[in-house]
Amino acid sequence: MSAPSLGKDLVGLEHLSAGQLRLILDTAEPFKEVSERAIKKVPALRGKTIVNLFFEASTRTRISFEFAEKRLSADTVNVAVSGSSVSKGETLVDTARNLEAMRIDMVVIRHHASGSAEFLGNRIRSNVINAGDGKHEHPTQGLLDMLTLRDRFGRLEGLNVAICGDVLHSRVARSNIWGLTRLGAEVGVCGPASLLPRNIQDLGVTILPRIEDAIQWADALNVLRLQLERMTAGFIPSLREYNRVFGVTRDRLAKAPKDLTILHPGPMNRGVEIDSDVADGEHSVILPQVTNGVAVRMAVLYLLAGGAPDWHAGASE
Amino acid sequence: MMHPILIRGGRIIDPSRGTDGVADLYLSDGRVEAIGRNIAVPPEAQIIDGSGKVVAPGLIDVHVHLREPGQEDLETVATGAMAAAAGGFTSICAMPNTDPVTDNQAAVGFIVGKAQRAGKARVYPIGAITLGQKGEKLAEFGELVGAGAVAVSDDGKPVVSSHIMRTALEYARTFGIPVADHCEDPTLAQGGAMHEGIVSTRLGLKGIPAAAEEIMVARDIILSELTGGHVHLCHMSTRGSVDLIRRAKEKGLRVTAEATPHHFSLTHEACEGYNTNAKMNPPLREAEDRDAIRQALKDGTIDVIASDHAPHHYDAKEREFDDAPNGILGLETALGVALTELVLRGLLTLPELVLRMSTQPARIFGLAGGTLTVGAPADVVVFDPDARWVVDPLTFYSRSRNTPFGGRALNGVVECTVVRGRVVFDRSAPRA
Numbered sequence: 001m002s003a004p005s006l007g008k009d010l011v012g013l014e015h016l017s018a019g020q021l022r023l024i025l026d027t028a029e030p031f032k033e034v035s036e037r038a039i040k041k042v043p044a045l046r047g048k049t050i051v052n053l054f055f056e057a058s059t060r061t062r063i064s065f066e067f068a069e070k071r072l073s074a075d076t077v078n079v080a081v082s083g084s085s086v087s088k089g090e091t092l093v094d095t096a097r098n099l100e101a102m103r104i105d106m107v108v109i110r111h112h113a114s115g116s117a118e119f120l121g122n123r124i125r126s127n128v129i130n131a132g133d134g135k136h137e138h139p140t141q142g143l144l145d146m147l148t149l150r151d152r153f154g155r156l157e158g159l160n161v162a163i164c165g166d167v168l169h170s171r172v173a174r175s176n177i178w179g180l181t182r183l184g185a186e187v188g189v190c191g192p193a194s195l196l197p198r199n200i201q202d203l204g205v206t207i208l209p210r211i212e213d214a215i216q217w218a219d220a221l222n223v224l225r226l227q228l229e230r231m232t233a234g235f236i237p238s239l240r241e242y243n244r245v246f247g248v249t250r251d252r253l254a255k256a257p258k259d260l261t262i263l264h265p266g267p268m269n270r271g272v273e274i275d276s277d278v279a280d281g282e283h284s285v286i287l288p289q290v291t292n293g294v295a296v297r298m299a300v301l302y303l304l305a306g307g308a309p310d311w312h313a314g315a316s317e
Numbered sequence: 318m319m320h321p322i323l324i325r326g327g328r329i330i331d332p333s334r335g336t337d338g339v340a341d342l343y344l345s346d347g348r349v350e351a352i353g354r355n356i357a358v359p360p361e362a363q364i365i366d367g368s369g370k371v372v373a374p375g376l377i378d379v380h381v382h383l384r385e386p387g388q389e390d391l392e393t394v395a396t397g398a399m400a401a402a403a404g405g406f407t408s409i410c411a412m413p414n415t416d417p418v419t420d421n422q423a424a425v426g427f428i429v430g431k432a433q434r435a436g437k438a439r440v441y442p443i444g445a446i447t448l449g450q451k452g453e454k455l456a457e458f459g460e461l462v463g464a465g466a467v468a469v470s471d472d473g474k475p476v477v478s479s480h481i482m483r484t485a486l487e488y489a490r491t492f493g494i495p496v497a498d499h500c501e502d503p504t505l506a507q508g509g510a511m512h513e514g515i516v517s518t519r520l521g522l523k524g525i526p527a528a529a530e531e532i533m534v535a536r537d538i539i540l541s542e543l544t545g546g547h548v549h550l551c552h553m554s555t556r557g558s559v560d561l562i563r564r565a566k567e568k569g570l571r572v573t574a575e576a577t578p579h580h581f582s583l584t585h586e587a588c589e590g591y592n593t594n595a596k597m598n599p600p601l602r603e604a605e606d607r608d609a610i611r612q613a614l615k616d617g618t619i620d621v622i623a624s625d626h627a628p629h630h631y632d633a634k635e636r637e638f639d640d641a642p643n644g645i646l647g648l649e650t651a652l653g654v655a656l657t658e659l660v661l662r663g664l665l666t667l668p669e670l671v672l673r674m675s676t677q678p679a680r681i682f683g684l685a686g687g688t689l690t691v692g693a694p695a696d697v698v699v700f701d702p703d704a705r706w707v708v709d710p711l712t713f714y715s716r717s718r719n720t721p722f723g724g725r726a727l728n729g730v731v732e733c734t735v736v737r738g739r740v741v742f743d744r745s746a747p748r749a
Contacts, residue, residue, distance in 0.1 A: 014519070093635055113637035114521035115591030134639070136521030171521060198524060199515040 006303050009121035009128040012137035013178040021183055025147050027299035027307075028292070034071055035294055044302050045074035048105040052078045053095070054131070055111040060266055060290065061131050061141070065108050068297035074106075092116060093123060100124045106304065109133070114171075127304040135169050140300060141265050142175025144293040146183065148285050149220055151292070152261050157184035162214035164190045164248065165224035165273050168197045168235070172265045176222060177203050190214035191224075191246060194235045211246045215253060220261040223248050226273045239272050249275045259283050266290070319739055320363045321345040323356065324699060327367020331374060332672035333688035342372055344695035347738035351691065363740070365733055367699055373671045374687050375407025375438075375696035375734060376652060377678035380472070380497075380551060380575060380623035382644070383440070385431065386424075387416025392628040392716045394431035394440055397648070400626075400715040401438035402742035404648040405731040407696035408439040408679075408686055409626075413450070414473040420445035420456040425464035437741045438734075439696070441467040441684060446485045446496060452477050455485060462492045467682050470497035472551055475533055477503060479540065486546025495549040495573065495682065500533035500558070501525075501599070510639050512585040512600040520591065522638060525600050527555040534558045538565040541572050549681065550574040552625050554599040556609035563618045573681045574613075575623040578647060578654035579721065581610045587721055593634040593641035594721040597627070611664050614673055621678045622670075624651040628717030646720045649713050653727030656702055661728050667702060695738035704730040 004019040013021065034042055050069050054062055062078070069076045081095075092111070099107060106127040109117050114134030121128035132138040150156055161180055167173045167189045180187050181204050189200060190208040201207055208214040214221060226242060236242050243249075253260060262274070262284045270276045279286060322344040329352065330337045343351040343358060383397040392400075394411070401409045411428055413419030419428065425442045432440035444461030448454045450471045458469055469489060476482040476498055489496050506529040511517050513524020534550055538561060541548040550562065553574050565572040579597065584604050587595035595601055613619040624647025633642050655674065659665040665673070675698075679687025686696040708725050710718040734742040 091632075091636055111637070113639045115638050118591060119637060134521050135523075174519070174521060197518040198513050198526075199518050202515050203518070 006300070008304070009117070010139050010300055010304060011117040011121055011128065011130045013139045013142050013175045013182070014137065016179070016182065018182050021146070021179055024143055024296065024299050024303065025150060027303055028147055028295040031295040031298040031302070032292070034298070035291070040071050041073055042071065043073045044307060045069070045072035045305055048074045048305055050074045050076045050106040050108065050301070051099055051104050052076060052108045053081070053099070053110070054079065055081045055109070056132070058110050058131070061110065064290070064293040065131060065297050067294050068301055071294070072298055072301055074301070092119060096120050096123045100126065106301065129300060129304065132171050134171065136171050137175045138171040139175050140293065140297050141172050142179040143300070144289055144296045145176055145222060145263055145265070146179050147292045147296055148263065148289045149261070151288065152285060153219065156180060159185040159220065160188065160218045161185050161220050161222060162188040162190050162208055162218035163222045163224065164211060164214055165246065166195045166226050166230060167191055167200065167224065168195045169227065169230070170224050172224060177205055181205070188214060188217055192236060195230065211248065211252060212255070215256045215260065218260060219258070220263060221248060222263040222265070223274045225265065225267060226269055239269070243272050247273060247275060248278050250277050250281070253278060261285055263289060319347070320361050321350070321358060322363045322365060322695070322735060322738065322740070323358045324365045324367045324372050324697065327370045327372035327699060329372045329689065330668050330671050331689040332668050332676040333374070334690060337668050342367070342689065342697065344697065344735065344738045347695050349689050349691050349693045349695055352689065365699065370699050370701050370732055371667060372697060372699050374675045374689050375698045375736065376405045376674045377408045377684060377686060378406050378624050378626070378648065378651065379410045379621060379678045379682050381409040381411055381626040381648065382414065382628065383411045384628055385415060386427065390716070391630055394428055395435035395437070396714065396716045397626070398432055398435045398437035398440055400648040400713060402734045402736070403714045403731065404650070405652045405698040405700055405734055406438050406648060407698065407734060407736045408441060408684055409648070410441045410443050410467060410682065412470060412472045413443055413445040418445050418450050419443070420448050420450070422457070422460040422464035425461055425466050429465045438736060441465065443468045443470050443497065445469065446471045446476055447481060450474055452481060455481070455488060458488055458492055458494070462494060466494070467684060468495045468497050468549065470499070470551070472497060472499045475499050475501045475503060479536060482537065483540050483544055486540055486544040486548060490544070490546050493683065495547040497549040497551050498533065498537050499551050500530050500537060502529045502532045505529035505532070509600070510596065511588050512602045514585055514603055516585045516588055520588065527557055527602065527606070530555050530599055531557040531561060534561045538562070538570060538572055541565070541570050542568070545571065547571040547573070552577050552580065552599055552623070553610065553619055554580045554602050554606060556606045559609045559613045559618055562613070566618060573620045574618070575621045576610045576614060576619045577623060577625045578651045578658070579645060581607055581614065582654050582658040583607070583721065588638070591638040592721065593636065593638055594645060594719055596638060596641050596643055597645055598643040611659065614659065615664055615669070620673070620681055622651065622655055622673045623678070624648055628715055629719045631718055634719050644719070646713065646715050646717055649715060650708055650720060650722050650727065652700065652731060653706070653708070653729045654722065656729035657727045660702065695735055697735040698731060699733040700729055700731045702729050704728070706730055
């Protein structure tokens with residue numbers, strides 16, 4: 001009878017059921033329409049206070065959350081904490097206690113340490129939403145990728161989705177793997193072995209050793225950003241060679257048995273992991289991903305704040 | 318005034334003589350005076366009821382961090398020696414990674430003096446292999462030993478330079494002391510927060526592969542063969558290390574090894590939920606590694622159990638996993654974890670456990686104790702191997718509380734610890 005709820009926090013997709021994932025995606029559908037209105041605002045979170053706590057630089061995710069919050073009529077404060085964990089004076093637990101003392105309702109946290117969102121969620125009563133924690137998870141990115149794929153294909157079940165690139169350091173990859181496999185998609189990972197995590201196949205994914213294998217196998221490619229630091233840290237010899245061996249190029253895509261949908265979580269390194277004519281091409285859904293990001297984040301904020309899943313009916317008032 | 322002590326009717330287990338049976342143990346003038354029945358004792362002798370208890374040579378922990386000097390808020394020589402006594406240990410060896418580092422005779426003498434004033438468990442300093450543990454210049458082993466050091470180690474860090482390790486092994490031969498190495502290839506382990514495997518992949522934490530330890534174990538074994546020096550391998554954690562040590566022992570090399578209670582009882586799954594009390598170096602490994610360590614303790618490939626007691630302030634553990642320090646307490650849970658995980662499971666007999674926690678540590682580090690032969694030092698532990706208790710870190714004598722065993726039910730309660738013929742811990746006495 002009772003619809004699934006999300007619980008207090010959203011720290012990752014690993015522990016969400018298929019029902020909970022569908023609930024978020026279905027709740028996001030009507031929110032898409034809000035952003036298309038002339039007056040992009042609904043009163044769903046009026047009177048709620050939300051802190052966007054960003055310990056790491058972020059443009060897209062922070063702005064996307066902020067739009068989602070404002071379009072739901074929440075009051076928001078942005079806190080950008082720069083500097084490394086070593087140089088900053090205050091510990092995360094102290095930051096958490098101070099936020100709690102200000103009686104806020106929700107915290108959106110981006111942090112360089114894996115597990116920090118869960119850490120925070122276990123120590124404050126407010127709802128915590130993970131906006132990316134280290135190499136662990138980036139659940140709203142995973143959800144917006146899933147929503148975009150569902151828009152494109154009408155389903156997730158049975159889809160072959162290849163995640164390409166630096167899976168080792170990617171929180172986007174982990175959230176995609178949990179969410180997509182839970183809803184019945186097949187996930188492959190493709191990249192140099194030095195950038196694939198140990199035992200990744202035990203998460204129920206297929207290892208695709210070469211980009212050509214991924215292109216033959218997949219319905220969609222989710223192309224990860226390759227950070228420049230990976231080269232200096234010795235994981236790959238050069239960005240140039242990476243592009244030549246693993247880059248998603250028009251020539252390679254031309255050999256695909258079907259038209260591949262191309263996703264990228266951004267920001268892109270054009271000419272490294274993805275060529276410009278692919279990123280800007282007709283099969284790219286990179287901008288629809290960004291649009292869906294706002295809707296998915298509205299859905300998550302709304303559901304965690306205790307909103308009923310049948311919001312759609314109430315929205316037409 | 319020290320009274321003689323008669324421990325009556327206990328099960329006396331003494332692996333040094335291969336004996337195991339119910340008898341009385343009489344301690345006088347700081348020595349084992351007699352073992353048998355109906356021993357005539359003077360009226361002032363203190364009588365301890367040993368019935369239903371195990372009476373064994375006091376436990377010896379060759380790997381402990383006491384934090385003094387430098388971090389006395391975490392542990393001091395005195396609180397560590399008291400925690401040891403409460404855990405059934407009569408002797409502990411203090412690692413030199415204090416601040417300043419124990420790399421000279423004055424620093425060794427400081428610890429010896431503090432331990433004497435504390436008057437609890439014996440504390441044997443371990444000197445540094447290199448000055449400041451920097452891995453560059455050998456410390457003065459002769460002066461360290463002269464002041465009371467029983468071994469050398471740069472524990473906390475590996476000896477990166479194979480040349481320095483070779484020299485240390487050669488030079489240590491003069492003094493007959495082991496060189497205890499923390500085996501870790503720093504280029505493979507750098508930035509790692511836990512074991513590299515399925516759990517680190519899921520949690521998105523940088524892993525430390527088993528190979529980081531095994532490469533250094535292999536190197537140290539090769540250098541032991543080259544030099545004839547005694548290398549002692551600290552806190553072994555992988556099945557690959559066990560294989561390497563087994564082959565070294567088959568060749569008759571002077572290689573000894575230790576394993577910690579956490580490595581033979583827990584796996585990397587204890588890190589789930591970013592539990593910083595399961596963060597240590599070397600990290601908790603896989604079930605196959607844990608099982609190989611257990612088997613190695615059974616067959617003697619790993620000689621001794623050592624706790625790697627590593628106190629940390631609760632604040633330091635109450636933070637992001639990446640930023641939390643490595644290590645857990647061990648002195649007050651080691652016996653309980655060993656009895657529960659090894660003896661209760663039928664993997665080790667009680668005499669085998671006493672061998673690994675007392676007799677062998679004394680032999681390989683050349684320490685007093687580890688035996689109840691007549692004339693031996695009166696270092697004794699009396700424990701109830703079947704009594705069950707629940708670990709409550711708030712009751713620890715240690716100044717710190719960091720343990721992954723909090724709330725766990727364990728077998729084995731220490732009733733009484735005797736050092737030099739004096740009761741230093743008595744569970745029935747009111748706590749000071």
